[in-house]
Amino acid sequence: xxxxxxxxxxxxxxxxxxxxxxxxxxxxxxxxxxxxxxxxxxxxxxxxxxxxxxxxxxxxxxxxxxxxxxxxxxxxxxxxxxxxxxxxxxxxxxxxxxxxxxxxxxxxxxxxxxxxxxxxxxxxxxxxxxxxxxxxxxxxxxxxxxxxxxxxxxxxxxxxxxxxxxxxxxxxxxxxxxxxxxxxxxxxxxxxxxxxxxxxxxxxxxxxxxxxxxxxxxxxxxxxxxxxxxxxxxxxxxxxxxxxxxxxxxxxxxxxxxxxxxxxxxxxxxxxxxxxxxxxxxxxxxxxxxxxxxxxxxxxxxxxxxxxxxxxxxxxxxxxxxxxxxxxxxxxxxxxxxxxxxxxxxxxxxxxxxxxxxxxxxxxxxxxxxxxxxxxxxxxxxxxxxxxxxxxxxxxxxxxxxxxxxxxxxxxxxxxxxxxxxxxxxxxxxxxxxxxxxxxxxxxxxxxxxxxxxxxxxxxxxxxxxxxxxxxxxxxxxxxxxxxxxxxxxxxxxxxxxxxxxxxxxxxxxxxxxxxxxxxxxxxxxxxxxxxxxxxxxxxxxxxxxxxxxxxxxxxxxxxxxxxxxxxxxxxxxxxxxxxxxxxxxxxxxxxxxxxxxxxxxxxxxxxxxxxxxxxxxxxxxxxxxxxxxxxxxxxxxxxxxxxxxxxxxxxxxxxxxxxxxxxxxxxxxxxxxxxxxxxxxxxxxxxxxxxxxxxxxxxxxxxxxxxxxxxxxxxxxxxxxxxxxx
Amino acid sequence: xxxxxxxxxxxxxxxxxxxxxxxxxxxxxxxxxxxxxxxxxxxxxxxxxxxxxxxxxxxxxxxxxxxxxxxxxxxxxxxxxxxxxxxxxxxxxxxxxxxxxxxxxxxxxxxxxxxxxxxxxxxxxxxxxxxxxxxxxxxxxxxxxxxxxxxxxxxxxxxxxxxxxxxxxxxxxx
Numbered sequence: 059x060x061x062x063x064x065x066x067x068x069x070x071x072x073x074x075x076x077x078x079x080x081x082x083x084x085x086x087x088x089x090x091x092x093x094x095x096x097x098x099x100x101x102x103x104x105x106x107x108x109x110x111x112x113x114x115x116x117x118x119x120x121x122x123x124x125x126x127x128x129x130x131x132x133x134x135x136x137x138x139x140x141x142x143x144x145x146x147x148x149x150x151x152x153x154x155x156x157x158x159x160x161x162x163x164x165x166x167x168x169x170x171x172x173x174x175x176x177x178x179x180x181x182x183x184x185x186x187x188x189x190x191x192x193x194x195x196x197x198x199x200x201x202x203x204x205x206x207x208x209x210x211x212x213x214x215x216x217x218x219x220x221x222x223x224x225x226x227x228x229x230x231x232x233x234x235x236x237x238x239x240x241x242x243x244x245x246x247x248x249x250x251x252x253x254x255x256x257x258x259x260x261x262x263x264x265x266x267x268x269x270x271x272x273x274x275x276x277x278x279x280x281x282x283x284x285x286x287x288x289x290x291x292x293x294x295x296x297x298x299x300x301x302x303x304x305x306x307x308x309x310x311x312x313x314x315x316x317x318x319x320x321x322x323x324x325x326x327x328x329x330x331x332x333x334x335x336x337x338x339x340x341x342x343x344x345x346x347x348x349x350x351x352x353x354x355x356x357x358x359x360x361x362x363x364x365x366x367x368x369x370x371x372x373x374x375x376x377x378x379x380x381x382x383x384x385x386x387x388x389x390x391x392x393x394x395x396x397x398x399x400x401x402x403x404x405x406x407x408x409x410x411x412x413x414x415x416x417x418x419x420x421x422x423x424x425x426x427x428x429x430x431x432x433x434x435x436x437x438x439x440x441x442x443x444x445x446x447x448x449x450x451x452x453x454x455x456x457x458x459x460x461x462x463x464x465x466x467x468x469x470x471x472x473x474x475x476x477x478x479x480x481x482x483x484x485x486x487x488x489x490x491x492x493x494x495x496x497x498x499x500x501x502x503x504x505x506x507x508x509x510x511x512x513x514x515x516x517x518x519x520x521x522x523x524x525x526x527x528x529x530x531x532x533x534x535x536x537x538x539x540x541x542x543x544x545x546x547x548x549x550x551x552x553x554x555x556x557x558x559x560x561x562x563x564x565x566x567x568x569x570x571x572x573x574x575x576x577x578x579x580x581x582x583x584x585x586x587x588x589x590x591x592x593x594x595x596x597x598x599x600x601x602x603x604x605x606x607x608x609x610x611x612x613x614x615x616x617x618x619x620x621x622x623x624x625x626x627x628x629x630x631x632x633x634x635x636x637x638x639x640x641x642x643x644x645x646x647x648x649x650x651x652x653x654x655x656x657x658x659x660x661x662x663x664x665x666x667x668x669x670x671x672x673x674x675x676x677x678x679x680x681x682x683x684x685x686x687x688x689x690x691x692x693x694x695x696x697x698x699x700x701x702x703x704x705x706x707x708x709x710x711x712x713x714x715x716x717x718x719x720x721x722x723x724x725x726x727x728x729x730x731x732x733x734x735x736x737x738x739x740x741x742x743x744x745x746x747x748x749x750x751x752x753x754x755x756x757x758x759x760x761x762x763x764x765x766x767x768x769x770x771x772x773x774x775x776x777x778x779x780x781x782x783x784x785x
Numbered sequence: 786x787x788x789x790x791x792x793x794x795x796x797x798x799x800x801x802x803x804x805x806x807x808x809x810x811x812x813x814x815x816x817x818x819x820x821x822x823x824x825x826x827x828x829x830x831x832x833x834x835x836x837x838x839x840x841x842x843x844x845x846x847x848x849x850x851x852x853x854x855x856x857x858x859x860x861x862x863x864x865x866x867x868x869x870x871x872x873x874x875x876x877x878x879x880x881x882x883x884x885x886x887x888x889x890x891x892x893x894x895x896x897x898x899x900x901x902x903x904x905x906x907x908x909x910x911x912x913x914x915x916x917x918x919x920x921x922x923x924x925x926x927x928x929x930x931x932x933x934x935x936x937x938x939x940x941x942x943x944x945x946x947x948x949x950x951x952x953x954x955x956x957x958x959x
Contacts, residue, residue, distance in 0.1 A: 411853050414853065650837075651836060651837060651839075652836075697839075698839030698840060699839060699840060700839070736854070736855045739855070739857065739890055740885050740887075740888070740890045740947040740948075740950075740951050741845065741857040741890065741892070741947060741950050741951055741954055742838065742857065742951075742954060743951055743955075744951055744952070744954060744955025745838070745840075745841075745954060745955065748838070751848060751855040753850045753853065753855070757834060757850050758834045758836055758850060759834075759836040759847075759848045759849065759850050759855055760836065761836070761838065761839075
């Protein structure tokens with residue numbers, strides 16, 4: 059099903075609003091006094107309901123309406139904020155989210171959903187005291203209005219609201235449809251009569267098919283309050299002329315209305331009669347009065363406004379408040395633009411091309427040796443660099459939003475487990491690429507659940523150990539040499555080394571004779587089919603998960619590491635590249651080919667001395683003494699099986715990744731340059747040690763080395779060799 | 786308009802099958818001539834500036850820069866288990882788009898020389914012989930008759946099966 063664009067926006071916005079609602083609810087749980095949050099929740103529910111009306115999504119309206127009524131009571135202090143209320147509204151939020159999913163799929167809710175729907179509505183109705191439909195639930199404000207005005211002698215007979223609508227010419231252009239408003243009005247009451255005003259319609263030649271010339275005079279029967287009726291028109295209030303007169307209004311107000319719409323004066327009176335709003339006698343009286351007022355009082359409008367204010371100060375205040383809120387939310391909205399992620403990708407691709415083209419131009423300028431030309435190209439490349447940075451920054455998002463989602467996870471899971479667990483979040487402002495953020499959420503959830511289930515002990519175990527009864531889970535993020543590190547740590551029991559080892563031997567993952575370091579043993583939990591939980595729980599323990607986590611992270615060119623202290627807790631660190639597309643590279647030459655390594659990982663470059671090289675050839679001693687440190691190295695010539703003899707002078711590029719240093723022996727050091735990583739594509743997708751391609755200024759292709767993977771392969775090889783020697 | 790439609794003789798599916806003329810690009814590998822359906826061919830470029838990818842099977846010669854896109858180049862002769870081609874002045878890279886599970890991939894095919902585009906009627910295409918052609922039977926789509934001689938028409942999707950190529954490329958490294 060093809061959804062039109064505005065519905066698509068509605069879906070996205072509603073999901074955002076539900077997210078905000080959830081965050082607000084969780085804050086509220088900690089701090090029930092926070093009125094700001096209650097308002098935020100109310101606004102979210104209200105906007106979702108309001109916009110649903112525009113699309114005729116009745117199942118959302120009817121449900122959200124009940125929720126909103128309860129929220130209104132909470133807001134007025136009639137219903138206290140309790141844990142149950144928060145829990146109920148978390149469920150309500152989830153359910154609305156489900157309804158939105160239905161909208162996104164273009165389906166209507168099935169029977170099961172409706173059962174949940176009715177269940178939730180019943181639970182919500184408890185807070186409303188009585189079913190919403192009866193007159194007893196009539197909002198206090200409108201009751202006052204009604205009774206107050208009825209007593210006045212000038213009040214007209216009808217018990218219907220009168221609404222006078224003149225839609226602005228841009229209504230259609232802003233994606234609104236007058237008909238949907240009328241339809242929505244019918245959900246809150248009953249439209250008794252509609253008179254369509256077509257006077258504004260120009261002659262056919264002058265008519266613009268995209269403009270709206272329509273107006274409506276509506277007689278409306280509803281129990282809703284004025285604020286509620288006004289809120290129907292929230293979306294068009296700015297460019298439309300809307301007048302709402304409550305039932306039994308003073309004749310003066312109708313006159314005022316007729317005055318304001320004076321160019322249609324003659325007809326309007328008749329229309330009001332037609333609508334049943336005024337009786338013919340009332341109209342006559344009104345017209346007489348109008349004539350009087352016109353001569354005696356020069357400012358009937360001002361007068362009436364004051365009157366109106368005196369009569370309904372609550373309504374006016376509410377309207378002002380509403381206006382202020384709308385303005386505020388508009389201000390903050392104007393700082394953001396929603397962009398299709400594909401457009402952004404396109405831009406970044408183009409910037410990539412620009413960088414390559416720029417590098418080509420610089421190369422040619424260098425060759426020409428023209429000073430002015432050189433200067434111009436270097437200016438351009440500085441600018442291109444800035445363009446690249448800001449283009450990339452567009453894709454960068456803070457990790458905070460991802461982290462805060464875990465408030466809910468931790469809350470739900472800790473309730474389920476019966477453990478008191480608190481979540482501490484730090485480093486929310488750390489930025490990383492949007493695609494990375496999207497893909498990291500699932501693995502993180504796994505780790506968090508795992509820590510809560512297996513890591514943190516129950517209070518009975520914790521207290522005797524001198525730990526606080528509540529467990530703490532920490533999420534932290536920071537930047538470290540060109541990558542982002544995300545840590546999930548808990549203060550639980552830590553990993554049980556012996557248990558893991560026993561299990562691994564049991565599963566045949568390692569042999570009993572193998573001597574393994576602690577780190578190697580901890581890493582065994584990432585093997586497929588490994589799980590140490592004695593009992594399989596709802597949350598984890600089925601032995602799927604950790605290996606999936608590791609694979610997902612590796613797919614993002616990242617790594618995962620475990621530090622664990624028995625009895626004190628465990629920290630999982632995920633290390634990911636900041637961005638997947640453009641990097642600062644360091645170009646090296648081996649044989650006739652050029653290779654690029656990420657500049658962030660390069661620590662220094664040193665010469666491979668003749669004697670070290672000799673010893674590597676004769677004794678296969680592939681390490682050097684780097685200022686007292688042992689530095690193992692890989693010879694790229696050997697790695698890539700290059701033909702020919704190495705040059706007399708070879709260099710070592712010292713690379714650092716995740717606290718490990720290694721050297722890469724290369725023929726030539728060419729220098730740093732920015733580079734766009736092109737994906738490997740189908741043909742090379744299984745190749746290890748190569749992360750992608752890049753195009754050099756000269757137009758030829760260079761290979762980008764996947765250094766972390768190379769390090770890993772080298773480590774694995776040495777473990778294999780070790781195993782061979784031992785067996 | 787209506788006249789035009791009426792003027793055309795009604796075509797039966799049978800007639801379509803017999804009368805179809807398709808265009809084929811012929812090229813040289815070693816001393817043999819092969820043909821490719823022209824619809825598979827995106828463009829033909831001169832051989833040049835190829836970057837080798839280490840630890841690859843022989844038939845993957847490397848990658849080239851095709852206006853900003855990195856395109857793998859496959860040595861067709863080596864793919865047929867024949868001695869890999871020598872680079873000469875006439876060596877060309879034929880750029881072809883092939884489908885694979887999950888998308889399409891642009892690849893370059895290195896050939897010794899490109900001859901011409903010929904038209905072959907479907908009636909002049911014989912089914913592939915089950916043996917004797919000296920290359921894998923599933924690589925052959927048919928035998929086209931040109932001037933009384935048979936030319937092997939290649940089945941591009943099998944010759945350049947990306948799933949197979951990727952598996953071969955991966956297996957060498959492991």
